[in-house]
Amino acid sequence: MGDVLVSGPAVRAVAASVEVVVLAGPQGSPAARLLPGVASVEVVDAPWITGSAAPVDAALVERFAEIVAAHGIDEAVLLTSFHQSPLPTALLLRLAGVTRIHGASVDAAGGLLDTRLIPGETLPEELPEPVRALRIAEAAGFALPAGDDGRLAVELPGDAAPAEAGPYVVVHPGAAVPARAYPAAGHARVVERLAAAGHRVLVTGAPAEAALTAEVAGTAGIDLGGRLDLTALAATLRGAGVVVSGNTGPAHLAAAVGTPVVSLFAPVVPAARWAPYGVPVALLGDQAAPCAGSRARVCPVPGHPCLADVDPAVVVAAAERLLAGGAG
Template sequence: MKALVVRLDGFAEVLLAGPAVRALATRANPVTVLCGPGGAPAARLLPHVDQIVVRDPPGTPEADDEALVRRLRADAYDVALVLDPDGPGPHSAGRLLREARVGRVGACGGPGADDALDTAAALGFRPRPGDDGRLRVLPTPDTAALTGNGPYVVVHPGAAPPDGAWDPDRCAAAVAALADAGHRVVVTGDPAESALTRYVSGNTAVDLGGRTDARRLAGVLRAADVAVTGAPGPAQLAAATGTPVVSLAPPDGPRRPHGVPGVLLEPDRGTARDVTAAVHRLLDERT
């Protein structure tokens, strides 16, 4: 049986599809993930993903839904799980799958990993015995050469979109406060955020801005004591590695990281002292 998982939004959302992917893989082979360009790096980290198909956003020069339909039809999928469907319209995932003649389609309107698992179960796919439904990623590399030796807290100050990021001055103050409290701090970010990570790191933190791809970032997060971030992708990636998260989330921002201890702080109210207290609370819970 050939299965297709459709998740066309971002990095965090594709990570949240991971438990459902594992459920489909109990009976289906291969399992393909159809995602957007931003979700593809996350799909490459998921266990039991055999193939990734990237759909360029409709309206972009690269978009070619007709070619995509031909490819999906040729692959002859027996079942598809559509997560967070985008509703009716000429560019909807449902239309693509109908034109691709997929045998059975289950659609999940909820945003979370548990919603996706429930929809997979309705299609007849349940997790393996002992699978706790948490997020997981493939084995990560040893990143000690990047972070240095010894325990540390990760601070990821950026966010996508940028207006969801925490204020840089507050992030820099949080890094300084964590360092004053005796923590080694590692600051992460993508290449476009290098100036931000350099500023936030100051003279106290290890600056890894622009030095990690998704797999190396997963390794950095796995080895961390706690991750502090307002970005949904790194927050869910930390959760997938089992690391607790202090989430600097606006009220309508990223969901709480799935399956790990976490503290939610509103970015317009949280202070450096609040961040440090939240980190200590999560560390106390681990001991």
């Protein structure tokens, strides 16, 4: 979800002059359908991106050919993150007949990319991911239209409503990557303290996180675990005064609906690239911890100190500052 949402400004830049078909993975495609400027979405489980067991075979080559033919695609802008290669996708698109392809690649691309930005040379390394994607689109000749501020954005149906009436704050304790998760006990104390301060606290999570959200909500919060689809989650985050979340998709979704975020951010990936973008953010967590930049999925440091050592009182104080309109 997060990878797709941070690509939103670049997608809008392309959509300002041509029809956009977004090619996304199974996890990101629901978010792609909420992006402004998207005409249609095609889903491919690309194993060089997702790490899935999907085979790279003739059927996958044919799938790319079918997508290109169905939409008459003649140009592609590949919005890979800093640690991903665009070249496998570029090869399959080239085989499918796409005539112009643009992307950022550390490796020499030969004839696979018509426009190649080189990370660390023609593309700075420490750009926020939305800016990085926008730079790729700009190099391909696509710019944001006048009046577009370049922030993240989603389009919700007119009847999209929050799960609960406001005012409230949202705590989202889950994370797809364990190394990026604040301990459940810490989240539960945050909920208790926020409730004691007079706030209604909604706890959100996916169906698979029902046990986690129940533990975190306890008796002080309102457990919404497994109850919200992506549109309902977006509407609920939009109605919140502040969102408390780790580095996970809903943090970027909160940014896309304009809600301030208390970001419990493990430094396994750089906050300069991946912190919520374009909204007030309170960044918590030891960004100089030994795990910094490791891209670890499971914390390599006993005790997970980069996040476990963050006092719940500090989290609540950060939330209160953002609720009052102050800086993080």
